[in-house]
Amino acid sequence: MPELASRFGPYGGRYVPETVISALDELGEAYLRFRDDADFVAELDGLLSSFVGRPTPLYRAERLGARYGIDELYLKREDLCHTGAHKINNALGQVLLARRMGKERIIAETGAGQHGVATATAAALFGMRCCVYMGRTDMHRQRLNVIRMKMLGAEVRPVDAGTGTLKHATSEAIRDWVTNVGDTHYVIGSAVGPAPYPEIVAELQTVIGRETRAQILDIAERLPATVVACVGGGSNAIGMFRGFLGDDEVALVGAEAAGEGIATGHHGASLGHGRPGVLHGSLSYLLQDDDGQIAEAHSISAGLDYPGVGPEHSYLRDTGRVRYEAVTDTEALEAFIALSRCEGIIPALESSHALALLAREGTDLGGAGPVVVCLSGRGDKDVEQAGAALGIDV
Amino acid sequence: MSDGPLRLRAAFPAGRPALIPYVMGGYPSVAESRDFAHILAPYADILELGIPFSDPLADGSTIQAAGQRALEAGTRPSDVFDIAASLRDGPPVVVMTYVTLVLAAGPDAFFSRAADAGVAGAIIPDLPLDEGGAIRESARRFGVAIVPLAAPTTSQTRLEAIGRQTDAFCYLVSVAGVTGGEVAVDDQLRAFVARARRAIDSPLAVGFGIRTPEHARAIGAFADGVVIASHLIRLIDEAGGHDAALAALDRYGAELASALAGVVRAA
Numbered sequence: 001m002p003e004l005a006s007r008f009g010p011y012g013g014r015y016v017p018e019t020v021i022s023a024l025d026e027l028g029e030a031y032l033r034f035r036d037d038a039d040f041v042a043e044l045d046g047l048l049s050s051f052v053g054r055p056t057p058l059y060r061a062e063r064l065g066a067r068y069g070i071d072e073l074y075l076k077r078e079d080l081c082h083t084g085a086h087k088i089n090n091a092l093g094q095v096l097l098a099r100r101m102g103k104e105r106i107i108a109e110t111g112a113g114q115h116g117v118a119t120a121t122a123a124a125l126f127g128m129r130c131c132v133y134m135g136r137t138d139m140h141r142q143r144l145n146v147i148r149m150k151m152l153g154a155e156v157r158p159v160d161a162g163t164g165t166l167k168h169a170t171s172e173a174i175r176d177w178v179t180n181v182g183d184t185h186y187v188i189g190s191a192v193g194p195a196p197y198p199e200i201v202a203e204l205q206t207v208i209g210r211e212t213r214a215q216i217l218d219i220a221e222r223l224p225a226t227v228v229a230c231v232g233g234g235s236n237a238i239g240m241f242r243g244f245l246g247d248d249e250v251a252l253v254g255a256e257a258a259g260e261g262i263a264t265g266h267h268g269a270s271l272g273h274g275r276p277g278v279l280h281g282s283l284s285y286l287l288q289d290d291d292g293q294i295a296e297a298h299s300i301s302a303g304l305d306y307p308g309v310g311p312e313h314s315y316l317r318d319t320g321r322v323r324y325e326a327v328t329d330t331e332a333l334e335a336f337i338a339l340s341r342c343e344g345i346i347p348a349l350e351s352s353h354a355l356a357l358l359a360r361e362g363t364d365l366g367g368a369g370p371v372v373v374c375l376s377g378r379g380d381k382d383v384e385q386a387g388a389a390l391g392i393d394v
Numbered sequence: 395m396s397d398g399p400l401r402l403r404a405a406f407p408a409g410r411p412a413l414i415p416y417v418m419g420g421y422p423s424v425a426e427s428r429d430f431a432h433i434l435a436p437y438a439d440i441l442e443l444g445i446p447f448s449d450p451l452a453d454g455s456t457i458q459a460a461g462q463r464a465l466e467a468g469t470r471p472s473d474v475f476d477i478a479a480s481l482r483d484g485p486p487v488v489v490m491t492y493v494t495l496v497l498a499a500g501p502d503a504f505f506s507r508a509a510d511a512g513v514a515g516a517i518i519p520d521l522p523l524d525e526g527g528a529i530r531e532s533a534r535r536f537g538v539a540i541v542p543l544a545a546p547t548t549s550q551t552r553l554e555a556i557g558r559q560t561d562a563f564c565y566l567v568s569v570a571g572v573t574g575g576e577v578a579v580d581d582q583l584r585a586f587v588a589r590a591r592r593a594i595d596s597p598l599a600v601g602f603g604i605r606t607p608e609h610a611r612a613i614g615a616f617a618d619g620v621v622i623a624s625h626l627i628r629l630i631d632e633a634g635g636h637d638a639a640l641a642a643l644d645r646y647g648a649e650l651a652s653a654l655a656g657v658v659r660a661a
Binding site (some may be wrong): 015016017018019020021022023038118161162167171174175178179180181182273276278279280281283284288290291292293294384 | 447448449451452454458462465466470471492493494495497498499519522523524525542543544545546547548549552554567570571572575593
């Protein structure tokens with residue numbers, strides 16, 4: 001029987017309470033069984049097409065490219081997915097799987113709210129009970145998504161622990177799963193967590209990279225010189241990068257959160273400035289103190305406000321296959337407004353971190369050919385916060 | 395070098411179930427938690443000492459909050475090892491912590507400090523049996539037992555593997571869940587302990603959700619030990635002052651010990 005990857009180099013594993021080990025085994029077995037099951041694949045592909053709106057376009061952003069001196073700049077429009085971000089690719093696949101596994105209840109954690117909305121949407125589609133854990137701070141800064149989740153029939157449970165952000169919401173979701181593991185499936189929202197989650201999420205998101213590779217070969221008739229994506233937990237990035245990992249000539253760049261600046265200590269740059277440790281069930285780079293206590297991350301973007309990262313990114317960092325750069329809140333806001341004004345597309349603050357590397361590196365990114373940026377989500381959820389930060393007066 | 399596995403096995407009395415109370419190191423301060431450990435020590439067969447961690451996945455709200463408070467008070471693992479060292483003349487100490495703290499120190503540094511403090515064992519709830527070969531190897535070298543956990547959801551095959559890894563005792567989680575709930579002493583729990591008994595040839599302690607002397611007595615009738623944790627923290631919280639907390643723990647320790655003294659063990 002084939003096995004799902006549980007380690008990426010030394011990273012990954014399943015450092016979780018014994019109570020959920022049997023559920024992880026069950027999940028891995030079910031995923032392997034259904035991944036190649038014709039009915040399952042047909043149902044998922046059908047929904048990705050008719051419900052999500054895939055394939056998403058690869059859009060040539062000429063004005064933005066000209067602004068940064070990049071001749072051929074393309075945006076992979078995951079922001080056009082139903083619910084507004086790539087998160088639905090994973091949520092839908094996992095909820096379909098949970099249904100086939102006979103689970104009745106769905107839980108999820110969410111930071112920016114996009115994964116919560118995607119999971120609530122998939123649960124509504126199949127009439128399943130859904131509970132989403134969200135940090136109190138994130139509920140304030142992503143209020144619109146809280147309202148959406150409730151409209152979709154999900155229960156949103158506020159998490160008050162610590163700074164009330166994604167780390168705490170994830171811990172609380174795992175505790176719920178440990179307690180209700182019999183009837184509940186935990187739809188983890190990024191390529192993080194104990195094995196087999198990072199591999200399952202990566203495979204479900206690989207549709208991004210697969211489509212992008214075919215589209216760029218069709219449109220530009222060559223591979224891109226550089227592919228850029230933002231990295232919080234890293235699911236849009238790993239989904240995009242997996243389309244190109246085998247193409248040595250394609251440079252892969254991940255943008256993580258530098259928050260208020262690395263020197264201030266208020267950031268989310270676990271790959272650039274963390275050390276390996278265990279958080280939420282897997283070994284990966286983490287922001288931590290000398291004793292191993294996990295630090296609080298900081299980012300203007302709730303989706304990147306996480307002190308850990310998916311284990312495959314840790315491996316890709318160590319091997320050097322992917323270069324990871326840290327982008328500040330300020331740079332992300334500049335990119336946010338630049339895309340809005342140049343192209344009429346309001347990006348998510350998360351995706352704005354990837355866009356910000358265009359301004360920073362400009363021609364260096366595109367000198368050898370086309371540049372592709374994964375526009376992982378749209379910015380509707382961010383307009384209040386970004387508007388305030390940018391001083392937009394109504 | 396500690397002789398943890400031997401001391402822990404010997405700590406399970408022949409005639410009655412062992413009492414294993416828990417103290418969160420550093421809650422509400424290092425000095426106060428040291429006093430709590432010392433007041434409970436005379437009643438304890440084994441003392442469990444928590445090393446606070448920022449993200450304790452296996453713990454419910456009571457232990458989470460206590461750990462958070464301990465960290466805010468500046469508690470470090472070395473402070474908890476100091477408390478353990480102060481208990482050398484008492485019952486054997488097992489520390490309860492999470493794997494990333496062991497990795498951050500480096501397993502050898504962590505277990506050598508533990509052994510120097512006389513720590514007999516470590517409970518690491520996020521280190522299931524298939525992980526952490528190097529950690530187990532290091533603990534063994536320093537004579538610190540790794541106390542594995544098993545849950546009602548653990549398969550018989552895994553229980554057997556856990557049995558082969560157990561060098562002191564095994565910690566059975568009473569329910570699928572986190573610490574701090576309320577245990578149901580029912581046929582399911584009895585069946586789980588019986589299932590573990592068939593697979594694990596070591597003493598079996600049951601924990602998670604044990605609150606009352608009645609719980610302890612009832613579970614003690616079919617298990618080799620009972621762990622009481624969150625409820626002791628609640629007693630401290632409700633007491634509203636250090637002296638009152640000490641008195642409450644003293645009283646409750648005595649009640650638990652006398653409840654367990656009268657337990658007739660099923661063969």
